[in-house]
Amino acid sequence: MENLIITDLSKTYNNGVKALHKVSLQIPVGMFGLLGPNGAGKSTLMRTIATLQEADSGSIQLGNLNILENKNELKKVLGYLPQQFGVYPALSAEMLLNHLAVLKGIINRKERKEMIQNLLDKVNLYEVRKQKLGEFSGGMKQRFGIAQALLNNPKLLIVDEPTAGLDPVERNRFYNLLSQVSEHTIVILSTHIVDDVKELCPRMAIINKGKVIIQGNPSQIIETLQGRVYEKTIQKNELEQYKNEYQVISDRLYLGNQIVHVISDIHPGSTFKLIEANLEDVYMSQIFNS
Numbered sequence: 001m002e003n004l005i006i007t008d009l010s011k012t013y014n015n016g017v018k019a020l021h022k023v024s025l026q027i028p029v030g031m032f033g034l035l036g037p038n039g040a041g042k043s044t045l046m047r048t049i050a051t052l053q054e055a056d057s058g059s060i061q062l063g064n065l066n067i068l069e070n071k072n073e074l075k076k077v078l079g080y081l082p083q084q085f086g087v088y089p090a091l092s093a094e095m096l097l098n099h100l101a102v103l104k105g106i107i108n109r110k111e112r113k114e115m116i117q118n119l120l121d122k123v124n125l126y127e128v129r130k131q132k133l134g135e136f137s138g139g140m141k142q143r144f145g146i147a148q149a150l151l152n153n154p155k156l157l158i159v160d161e162p163t164a165g166l167d168p169v170e171r172n173r174f175y176n177l178l179s180q181v182s183e184h185t186i187v188i189l190s191t192h193i194v195d196d197v198k199e200l201c202p203r204m205a206i207i208n209k210g211k212v213i214i215q216g217n218p219s220q221i222i223e224t225l226q227g228r229v230y231e232k233t234i235q236k237n238e239l240e241q242y243k244n245e246y247q248v249i250s251d252r253l254y255l256g257n258q259i260v261h262v263i264s265d266i267h268p269g270s271t272f273k274l275i276e277a278n279l280e281d282v283y284m285s286q287i288f289n290s
């Protein structure tokens, strides 16, 4: 199957912000998680892959297709769910899908009708197909967003922070859907939620300040930290002191206490407990060091 290969992609906005700096990624069929803090460059990367904005330099290849030089060809095989997906509130799900299908060039009426029914069924919106989109919940709107992105049976599906604002049940439902699609499709999922990537994505990358800082299989990436992450419960007012003395990669409150995770090549002392590293530790340590 075809891979998506991104090589040395760079983009500096007019205001001087270097949003992408020589980004290179290899993305096979399946779910690919793109993690990074706010402003890391995830949306810029996604919009560039979707050819909605230009890069300054670099290339993107989907199999034999040079994406940046063949935008129209890409559109035939791309599905895209942007971060802000607007719907026409007065239209029903079925009407808007029909309209979008015509725009995507599916002109045969019977073929279009069948496709729309299948999609509505797939995203579990068939029962509410006649309801106005303005009356849909956040989760229903996102499932509609995926339905429109799947209209042309894409080889490449890009979803930009799709679960923001969804409750756990809807999030789960949405991810099951993506997971199904990813059996035959390259799915790039951008998110801040580290656990989602761990559960769903056989491959991932972390980007920060426009640069890829790590990419690979989540389990293998976690392995690189094993034996070096320690945990300790401290008083809230001791946090600054610990940050000065140790490489604290995360601190969180639990039942009113402060729990810190520290990275160290040697045991930092008997009051610390060696713990099994997780993807959150990898993420925090990579962001901390970059």
Ligand SMILES: Nc1ncnc2c1ncn2[C@@H]1O[C@H](COP(=O)(O)OP(=O)(O)OP(=O)(O)O)[C@@H](O)[C@H]1O
Residues within 6 Å of the ligand: 013, 014, 015, 017, 018, 019, 036, 037, 038, 039, 040, 041, 042, 043, 044, 045
């Ligand atoms: N049109 C623009 N003009 C100028 N700067 C921009 C523009 N779009 C994004 N930026 C800047 O580029 C950097 C990367 O932004 P981008 O939206 O790609 O990050 P992100 O990882 O998607 O962030 P978030 O998780 O907050 O959505 C940020 O510093 C942002 O302020």
